[in-house]
Structure formats: C-alpha cells, structure tokens
Amino acid sequence: MNDFLERSETLFKRGQAVIPGGVNSPVRAAKAVGTHPLFIRRAEGSRIFDADGNTYLDYVGSWGPLILGHAHPRVVKAVQEAAARGTSYGAPTESEIELAERIISCVPSIEKVRLVTSGTEATMSAVRLARAFTGRPLILKFDGCYHGHGDSFLIKAGSGIATLGIPGSPGVPQEIASLTLSLPYNDLEKVRETFKTVGHRVAAVIVEPVAGNMGVVLPVPGFLEGLRDITIQYQTLLIFDEVITGFRVALGGAQERFQIRPDLTCLGKIIGGGLPVGAYGGSKKIMSLIAPEGPVYQAGTLSGNPLATAAGLAVLEILSQKGIYEQLEAKAGFFFGRLNELARSREIPFTTTRIGSMGSLFFSREDIRDYETVQKASIEIYAQFYREMRSRGVYLAPSAFEALFISLAHSQEDLEKTLAVADEVFGRLRE
Ligand code: HOZ
Numbered sequence: 001m002n003d004f005l006e007r008s009e010t011l012f013k014r015g016q017a018v019i020p021g022g023v024n025s026p027v028r029a030a031k032a033v034g035t036h037p038l039f040i041r042r043a044e045g046s047r048i049f050d051a052d053g054n055t056y057l058d059y060v061g062s063w064g065p066l067i068l069g070h071a072h073p074r075v076v077k078a079v080q081e082a083a084a085r086g087t088s089y090g091a092p093t094e095s096e097i098e099l100a101e102r103i104i105s106c107v108p109s110i111e112k113v114r115l116v117t118s119g120t121e122a123t124m125s126a127v128r129l130a131r132a133f134t135g136r137p138l139i140l141k142f143d144g145c146y147h148g149h150g151d152s153f154l155i156k157a158g159s160g161i162a163t164l165g166i167p168g169s170p171g172v173p174q175e176i177a178s179l180t181l182s183l184p185y186n187d188l189e190k191v192r193e194t195f196k197t198v199g200h201r202v203a204a205v206i207v208e209p210v211a212g213n214m215g216v217v218l219p220v221p222g223f224l225e226g227l228r229d230i231t232i233q234y235q236t237l238l239i240f241d242e243v244i245t246g247f248r249v250a251l252g253g254a255q256e257r258f259q260i261r262p263d264l265t266c267l268g269k270i271i272g273g274g275l276p277v278g279a280y281g282g283s284k285k286i287m288s289l290i291a292p293e294g295p296v297y298q299a300g301t302l303s304g305n306p307l308a309t310a311a312g313l314a315v316l317e318i319l320s321q322k323g324i325y326e327q328l329e330a331k332a333g334f335f336f337g338r339l340n341e342l343a344r345s346r347e348i349p350f351t352t353t354r355i356g357s358m359g360s361l362f363f364s365r366e367d368i369r370d371y372e373t374v375q376k377a378s379i380e381i382y383a384q385f386y387r388e389m390r391s392r393g394v395y396l397a398p399s400a401f402e403a404l405f406i407s408l409a410h411s412q413e414d415l416e417k418t419l420a421v422a423d424e425v426f427g428r429l430r431e
Contacts, residue, residue, distance in 0.1 A: 007051035011039040026160040030398035033383040038395070043070035045409040048395060056395035057414050061405040063397075064212070064244050065269035067328070067357070068318060069409020075273045075314045082310035088302060095313060096304035102316045103271065103279060106251050107242075109261045113281030114290055115304040119243035119268030120148025122278035123206065125298045126264045127152060130204035130237040132296045133286050138202045140194065140236075142185040144214030144371030144401075147206055147241050147266075156182040156371070158213035163399040185211055185370040186219060188226040199234035204264075209254035212244035212403045214374045215360035216353045224260045231263075237286070243268030243278070244403065247319055249356040257355075273311030276302070324408065328357035332406045335415045339422055346426045349378075357406040361385070361396075374401070381429060388425040394418050 015022035023029045023037060030037045039051040046069055048058045058070070068075065082095075100113045116122050127139055127150070139152060146159035154161060154169040155177055161169070168177060181198070183190045185207075195202065205227055211217040231238040240262035246253040247270045255262060264282040271277055281287065289296045302308075318324070336354045339361070343350035349365045362368055363385070364377035382400035389396055396404060406415075 005036070005038065005050065005052045005054070008039045009036060011051060012036050027163050027397075027399050027402065032163045032379070032400070033386040033398045035387055035390075035398075037398070038390070045069045045071070046407060046411065046414045054393065056390070056393050057410075057418055058395045059404045059406065059418075060395060060397050060402075061407050062269065062274050064248060064358070064403065064405050065272070065274045067248060067270060067405075067407050068273075068315060069407040072273075072314075072318075072409075074318065075311050078310040078314040079273075079275070079307050082306050085306065087307060088305055090301045093304065093306055093309065095306060095309040099271065099304075099309045099312050099316070102313065102320075103267065103281065106316070106320070107246070107265060107267075107281070108252050108255055109240075109263070109283070110265055110281035111284045112287035113279050114287070114298065115309070116278045116280065116298070117276050117300055117302050117305070117308075118148070118278045119241075119266060120150055120278070121300070122243065122266035122268065122280040123147040123153065123239075123241055124150040126239050126266050126280040127204060127206065128298065129280070129286065129289060129296050130239060130264065132289055134203040134235065134237060136201050136203040136236075137179050138181060138198060139179065140181045140183065140191070140202050140205045142207055142211070143182050144185055144217070144374060145206075145208045145211055145241070146213030147208075148243075151176045152180050153206075155180045158211065158371070158401055159399075162214055162371075162401040184372065185214075185217060186223050187370065188223055188230075191227065191230055195230055195234055195236075199230075199236065202234065202236045204237040204239050205231050206239040206241055208241045208244065209258060209260070209262075210245050210249060210355050210358075212358060214371050214401050215362060215368070215377075216355065216358055216403050217368055217370065217374065218353055218355055219258070220369060224254075224258050228260050228262075237263040239264045239266065241266045244358065245355075246270060247316065248358055248405075250325060251319055271312045271316065272308035273315040275305070275308040275311045277305070277308040277312060325356065327408060328406065331410055331412075331415060332357045332359065334412075335406060335410075335419070338419050342419065342423045343426055346423075346429075348426050348429060350426075358403045360403055362400070384429060385425055388428055389421060392421045392425070394421050
C-alpha cells in the first residue's frame with residue numbers, strides 16, 4: 001500500500017480552493033481522524049479504489065445504502081437502461097408508483113408515501129406535516145440523533161455536528177432552535193417529565209429507532225414502546241427516522257424488527273441504491289394533508305427521479321428475496337464477534353454495538369446507551385485505528401460517531417482479511 005497518497009493529496013488541495021473544506025459533506029474530510037480524505041475513482045462489490053491506485057475493503061458503503069455492495073450488476077443495468085430513456089422528466093412515471101407500492105408492501109406503517117431527494121428533505125417535510133396535522137409548534141428529538149441538516153434538527157445532533165464537536169450551528173435562529181427539545185436517548189423518564197409540562201404543545205417526537213449517527217446505539221427494551229405509548233397519550237405524532245435502519249435491519253426496517261408502528265417514517269438513500277433519494281410516509285389520513293391532496297406544501301423537480309426509482313426498485317427486489325437478512329446477520333455476527341475476541345485477547349478497552357449488518361466500534365469499557373456514554377469512548381484511539389486500518393487497505397468511517405456497514409458483497413474471505421488486519425492494528429495500539 002502506498003502510504004503517501006500523492007494524487008488524493010493533490011486533489012484535496014485543488015478541491016479546497018473551490019469547495020468549502022474541499023468536500024461536499026464535512027465528515028468525509030477525515031479531519032476528525034487526523035488525516036486527509038481518499039479521493040475515490042471507482043468501486044465494485046466490497047471494494048473501493050482510490051485515485052492513487054490503492055484498493056480498500058469498504059465498510060462505509062456510501063454511509064449505508066450499498067447493502068448489495070458497490071456497482072451491483074442489476075442496479076447498474078437498471079440505471080443504464082433508465083438513463084437511456086432520459087435522466088429526468090419532472091413528470092409522473094410508472095416506476096415511481098412501483099417503488100411506492102414496493103415500499104408500502106414492505107414497511108408496516110406506511111400506507112402512502114411521498115418520494116423526495118434526500119433523507120434531510122424527508123425529515124424536514126415529515127416535521128412540517130406533523131405540525132400541520134397537530135397544529136402544534138414543538139418537536140422533540142434525542143441527543144446525538146441526526147436527522148439531516150434542516151434548521152430544526154441541528155441541536156445536539158450527531159454525525160458531522162458531533163464529529164466537529166459543535167453544539168449547534170450558527171445560522172439557525174434562536175426562535176427556531178427554541179422549538180426543538182432534545183433529551184438523552186433511551187431516557188424514557190425524561191420524556192415523561194417533559195411531556196407532563198409541554199406535551200400538549202409537542203407536534204412530534206422524532207427518533208432514530210436505532211441511533212446510527214452517534215455511532216450505533218440500540219434502544220433499550222421498552223424505550224420505543226414507551227415513546228409510542230406517551231405519544232398516543234398526548235396525541236403527538238411519532239416519527240421514525242429510518243434513513244439508516246430502513247431496509248437495513250430488516251426488510252420492514254426497525255419498526256418491523258421492534259414491532260412498533262410509528263405515525264410517520266422517513267427513508268433515505270437505501271431506497272435509491274445509493275442514488276439521491278428519500279421518502280416519507282404514513283397513514284392515508286395523515287399523508288392526505290400533503291399538496292396537492294391537501295394544503296401542506298412540499299415539492300421537487302428531482303423527486304421520483306427515474307434513475308433513482310429504477311435503482312431503488314432493483315435493490316428492493318433483491319432485498320425481498322428469501323434469506324437475504326439471514327445472510328447479512330451471519331456475516332455481521334461473525335465479524336463483530338471475532339473483532340471483540342481479538343480486542344479482548346489484547347486487552348484493548350473496546351466494545352461494539354450491532355444490529356443486523358450495522359454496528360459501531362467504541363474504544364471504551366462503558367456500556368453504550370446514549371450520547372453521554374458514546375462520548376466517553378476514546379476518539380484519539382479510534383483515529384489511530386482508522387489511519388492504521390486505512391493504510392493497510394481497510395476503509396472505515398472517518399469519524400468515531402458513524403456506523404460500520406457490512407454488505408452482501410463482503411465475502412468470508414474479505415471479513416477474515418479485515419480481521420487479520422484489525423488484529424495487527426490492535427497490536428500496534430498497545431505500543
Ligand atoms: N453525515 C453523513 C453520514 N451520517 C455523511 C454523509 C457524507 O459525507 O456523505
């Protein structure tokens with residue numbers, strides 16, 4: 001492996017002159033792990049290839065959507081065929097109906113769905129809809145959860161906000177920020193207390209049913225059930241942000257896995273096979289408020305884009321086949337189990353969280369249950385681990401506050417190779 005990434009470094013410098021920070025999304029700058037980003041030239045299956053000619057086993061998978069791996073032949077074919085018919089019409093198509101039908105048949109709580117262009121758009125629109133439906137102003141989120149970069153969500157948010165260590169973002173007026181309450185994840189008591197005083201003013205509770213943007217944090221038993229009960233009691237809408245968990249932890253997402261029916265669900269990139277897409281959906285009654293059926297406005301030229309819907313349909317067809325989630329579970333169970341054993345045998349303070357094929361690595365002995373415990377893990381050791389792994393051909397998320405994704409394209413050999421590299425790196429961390 002080439003340790004000096006000449007071409008990536010040159011491109012990064014060139015990018016910085018014309019793009020803020022040289023990147024189009026902050027975390028990928030790899031600042032938090034003390035290095036520079038790789039510039040990617042192409043990807044295939046479980047591997048990505050950088051501008052300097054190096055190959056990496058990829059565990060980022062474009063931050064989750066590439067559950068089949070990169071450039072899956074059926075997805076590529078679907079996109080190519082769609083592109084040959086035109087890249088955007090800004091008019092309805094049969095394929096967007098097919099994708100909507102497919103989503104509805106898989107996700108238990110969705111009766112009607114609106115396609116948008118990103119997860120951020122989905123959450124922003126879902127909150128507007130919740131406010132319109134309930135006639136209330138407040139929303140309640142959880143510390144370390146990330147729901148995209150809409151103004152209302154950049155309060156104690158995860159992902160890039162956590163990575164950069166900033167409490168919120170300048171540019172979000174106090175008047176808007178004051179309409180968002182943020183409480184510790186997994187703390188139902190705090191939710192109960194808060195609802196006793198302001199529950200009648202809360203339009204929606206929005207939650208990642210499994211947090212994926214402060215690293216992966218699982219809901220403790222009873223947390224999601226409790227949120228459902230409280231929101232029903234106060235006639236507040238419950239929004240599941242399943243941008244990461246949707247079609248990832250089960251075909252029907254976390255709501256299928258935990259058997260909870262939210263009022264609204266936000267979906268993201270996975271339903272477009274990595275192309276820019278998002279969606280929000282719920283009961284016919286709530287969704288009927290959206291224009292042109294109702295008065296709540298939300299629109300977009302690229303919504304239901306034919307390339308994204310073609311890719312999404314190809315992905316969801318494959319995911320609907322029998323045995324897919326069992327395969328993912330087996331791969332991830334083996335990988336995380338073995339990784340923990342290796343760290344234990346070297347006495348590294350290390351723990352993992354996992355559900356299905358997504359998980360996170362924490363250099364900590366703490367039980368991970370919320371943003372506070374996440375922050376006790378060492379980001380310095382994660383940064384060293386990241387750099388050492390990358391220099392040996394394994395590409396992880398360039399932030400301790402993101403997830404690791406295993407795809408169907410990761411072979412047993414890939415996983416074993418990665419574990420051997422991890423073992424070597426664990427050894428170096430002790431030095
Ligand atoms: N905040 C995104 C992941 N949770 C990162 C997106 C990107 O940099 O592409």
